Amino acid sequence: MVWSRTNQLIAAAAEGLGARAEPLGREHTDYFMRLSLGERRAIVSKTRSPFLTQVAQGLANNKHLSRELLRARGLPCAEGVLVDESGDIHGPAVRELLARHGRLVVKPNWGNRGVGVATDVRDLATLARARDRARGLDLDEEVLVEPFIAGTNLRVAVIGGQAVAAAEVVRPKLQVGRSAEAQVAALNGDPRRGTWSAPSLCPMDQIEAEEDLAGHLEVYGLELEAPIPAGREVEITGEELEVIDRTDEVHPEWLAVAASACDLLGVDVGGVDLRGPMAAFAGPPASAAGAALLLEVNVVPALHLHALPTQGRARPVFAAFVAYCLQLPGAPPPCAVVGV
Ligand SMILES: Nc1ncnc2c1ncn2[C@@H]1O[C@H](COP(=O)(O)OP(=O)(O)O)[C@@H](O)[C@H]1O
Ligand SMILES: [Mg+2]
Structure with a gap:
């Protein structure tokens, strides 16, 4: 056990x-x-506190709706078009998004762990395949289509309403000319990756190629054994390559954005996903000119990212979590109230 x-x-x-x-x-x-x-x-x-409500969980899990609400409260959120269960991607909104941005991201509206997220969608045929995959993985068969945001991923941990840590999450990108299978085998040789069957304190997990990656590659018309062709940027959206502590480098106003997002959605212990160039997070949101944006609020945040970063300082997020849940002296009061 x-x-x-x-x-x-x-x-x-x-x-x-x-x-x-x-x-x-x-x-x-x-x-x-x-x-x-x-x-x-x-x-x-897991990392749900005893105070978290079902309403907050359901709301935060709905990416499109929660972003709409947060945007209305002035937070810088990624834009996107929700494709309903009909799966129709031929309406003007999606076409206009593709024409305007050239590169889109397709994901399940109610997804997590990066499963079913395609980030290199540049034509309608790929869009249709990405839609099929994301739709099949979504609880309500709803798919979110949004502009690709250049830069990196920033994850901010919020505990008891306070932003306590920030980490840059770098995803593995498949190199051109070698097969995905060979590249995943090389990544899995990294001793920093552990397995689910024998849980340990490794910062990252083994990548199971057969499970998710094969389906992910199909979206791009690729196979596990075939070399990645030139011009394809396949990111393994559910995995990490490096996790770099950035707590001291992120501008306090970005930390405040993350804390507000959780507060408004009633998420007391959350992980806020932001995306943009790292340099944009060093300055205030106002100076990022829309290049750095909020993607989502996770209700069950992967707090280990901050306790076991692959680079930089470990942050005592689990101590903060335990102190908050037990309401130890000095811990913030319960704050899971949906307020949008
Ligand atoms: N708009 C985007 N532009 C670029 N990459 C993205 C975008 N949206 C998602 N990604 C990539 O996919 C990952 C998962 O996306 P996210 O929206 O956080 O969904 P999930 O709920 O599956 O975690 C991100 O960490 C990032 O690597
Ligand atoms: Mg995410």
Whole structure:
């Protein structure tokens, strides 16, 4: 009986604070854990606090709707067109987006972990295949089509309403001329990648080529064994190549954007995904001129990104999480109220 990486990190942080972390019930499940310290008790579900509401979760999981609400409150959010369950991508809105931007991103509206996200969509045929894949993976068969945003990924961790850490997440990009299969095998040789079946404190995970990557490649008309052709930029959107702590480099106003986004959606413990050039995050949002934007708020943030970065300082996000859930002295008060 071994906890998942996240639960191992929660349990270790609890121990560091003198608190207990134990399984709930007799069968081992990673889904729930009881934290206790003296009279204080909290049941958490992964990194969901006991205060999080179903309303906030559902709202944040709907990327298009939550962005619309956050944009109305003045936050710099990525634009996008929602393709409903009819799957019609031939309307003027999508065509206009493609004509204006040249390169689009297609993703399930209710997705996570980067699964089904295609970032190199430049023609209608690829768009149709990306739509089919994203739609098949989406809860409501809804697909979001949005402009490709140049730059990198910034993840901001918010705990109890406070932005506590920021990390740059670099995705693996497949090189031209070699097969995806060979490149994934090389990436998997990295000792910093662990496996789900034997959870450990590795910062990254093994990439399972057969599971997701084959379907991802099909969107571009490619196969696992064939060399990546020139002109194709295939990013493995669900995986990491490096995770670089940027907490001290991100401008406080961007951290405030992340905290506000969580606050408005009622997400007390969240991971905010932003995208743009790293230099844009060093200055205030107003000077980024729309080049850096908010993509989504994750309700179950991968807090290990900040505790186990591959470069830079580890941040005590799990201690902050445990202190918040148990409401230890000095921790922020419960703040999961949907306020948009
Ligand atoms: N508009 C975009 N421009 C460029 N890359 C993007 C864009 N949207 C998503 N991506 C890539 O796909 C990843 C996953 O996208 P995201 O919107 O966070 O969906 P998910 O809910 O699956 O995490 C991002 O971290 C980034 O690497
Ligand atoms: Mg994301």
